[in-house]
Amino acid sequence: MESKIWLSSPHMGGGEMKYIQEAFDHNWVAPLGKNVDEFEIAIQDFLGENKYAAALSSGTAALHLALIQLGVGSGDEVLCQSFTFSASANPIKYLGATPVFVDSDKTNWNISPEYLEMAIADRIKNHKKPKAVIVVHLYGMPAKMDEILEICNRYEIPLVEDSAESLGSKYKGRKCGTFGEFAVLSFNGNKIITTSGGGALMTGTKEQKNKTIFLSTQARDPAPHYQHSEVGYNYRLSNICAGIGRGQMEVLEKRILQRRANHDFYKELFADVEAVDVFTEANSDFYSNHWLTSITLNPNLTTRTKEELTAAFAERNIETRPLWKPMHLQPVFRECRYYGENVAEELFNRGLCLPSGSNLNDDDKTRIRAVVSRFNF
Ligand SMILES: *Cc1c(COP(=O)(O)O)cnc(C)c1O
Numbered sequence: 001m002e003s004k005i006w007l008s009s010p011h012m013g014g015g016e017m018k019y020i021q022e023a024f025d026h027n028w029v030a031p032l033g034k035n036v037d038e039f040e041i042a043i044q045d046f047l048g049e050n051k052y053a054a055a056l057s058s059g060t061a062a063l064h065l066a067l068i069q070l071g072v073g074s075g076d077e078v079l080c081q082s083f084t085f086s087a088s089a090n091p092i093k094y095l096g097a098t099p100v101f102v103d104s105d106k107t108n109w110n111i112s113p114e115y116l117e118m119a120i121a122d123r124i125k126n127h128k129k130p131k132a133v134i135v136v137h138l139y140g141m142p143a144k145m146d147e148i149l150e151i152c153n154r155y156e157i158p159l160v161e162d163s164a165e166s167l168g169s170k171y172k173g174r175k176c177g178t179f180g181e182f183a184v185l186s187f188n189g190n191k192i193i194t195t196s197g198g199g200a201l202m203t204g205t206k207e208q209k210n211k212t213i214f215l216s217t218q219a220r221d222p223a224p225h226y227q228h229s230e231v232g233y234n235y236r237l238s239n240i241c242a243g244i245g246r247g248q249m250e251v252l253e254k255r256i257l258q259r260r261a262n263h264d265f266y267k268e269l270f271a272d273v274e275a276v277d278v279f280t281e282a283n284s285d286f287y288s289n290h291w292l293t294s295i296t297l298n299p300n301l302t303t304r305t306k307e308e309l310t311a312a313f314a315e316r317n318i319e320t321r322p323l324w325k326p327m328h329l330q331p332v333f334r335e336c337r338y339y340g341e342n343v344a345e346e347l348f349n350r351g352l353c354l355p356s357g358s359n360l361n362d363d364d365k366t367r368i369r370a371v372v373s374r375f376n377f
Pocket of ligand 1: 057058059060061084085087088136162164165185186187188198199
């Protein structure tokens with residue numbers, strides 16, 4: 001059996017172990033310490049725009065704490081992009097609130113400004129003004145932020161950015177993760193950089209950062225004994241994991257370029273395959289980290305299916321993945337309202353993510369190329 005080519009696997013930079021060793025040397029084997037502090041500073045320096053980072057145990061935890069701080073509670077509604085990973089929507093449910101899903105833009109794949117506005121207007125008409133909007137920069141592609149922010153500002157609804165897949169992406173030169181009142185980062189094992197598991201919440205103020213840390217460490221009041229006036233969570237990032245994160249931040253710029261080079265490889269590979277579209281930036285306003293390069297098959301130009309292509313890759317031990325199945329089609333969210341048509345559903349039916357790890361080597365690319373050139377599209 002040939003060695004497996006993964007969709008997106010961890011790629012260490014070499015600096016990680018020294019930070020982990022440091023934590024051991026000083027016995028800071030705990031969910032606090034120098035690595036956590038320094039990791040947060042590195043994230044803040046990278047994203048800029050005077051944003052603050054609170055390092056947490058996962059991106060999902062970050063989203064949960066963002067919604068809590070926006071006052072989302074039982075009976076509330078939160079608008080959420082339907083075309084995403086379930087972690088974008090689950091925290092809405094944790095709070096007893098109801099997700100309302102919105103379809104995607106045809107060329108951008110993220111939340112459609114038109115359907116977003118339609119959804120807001122209709123929910124307000126029904127006396128259910130949404131408590132927040134969750135926008136996702138899927139596969140690294142920045143959403144149409146000007147339009148989305150204009151709508152959110154006009155209706156005075158706070159925006160949460162799910163930037164779990166888009167660290168290093170930019171919209172009109174400004175980094176994803178700096179637009180929303182809150183923004184979520186993920187350092188799960190398959191993301192552009194990893195802490196094995198981890199996340200961060202980006203906030204606009206120091207107070208929000210402090211509140212996030214407070215909530216993530218069991219919400220302990222300043223008292224000599226253990227006193228609690230609020231429900232707390234155990235969501236802080238481990239100092240060991242943060243050590244990995246510090247090492248990974250040192251190679252982040254390199255990782256972005258490597259992922260973008262993979263994307264160029266696929267654009268070249270499919271250049272002459274009319275039936276395949278490689279998902280790419282519409283224009284220079286958008287700069288994607290190309291976390292995962294994705295393609296769609298055009299059913300008017302080929303009878304071959306994405307399942308057949310997946311099987312052809314699997315035969316050479318190459319992992320691929322269907323595009324996210326939209327949330328409004330998920331059994332767990334079947335009761336939820338949805339605004340849109342079938343844009344996300346169409347993408348799901350026709351699309352595939354291809355191996356996109358920054359550690360993809362020339363031999364891997366040769367094997368991928370061989371599958372594509374033998375597949376009769
Ligand atoms: C990975 C991911 C998350 C969740 O992050 P975790 O760190 O795994 O909890 C949220 N949203 C999207 C779009 C993701 O891809």
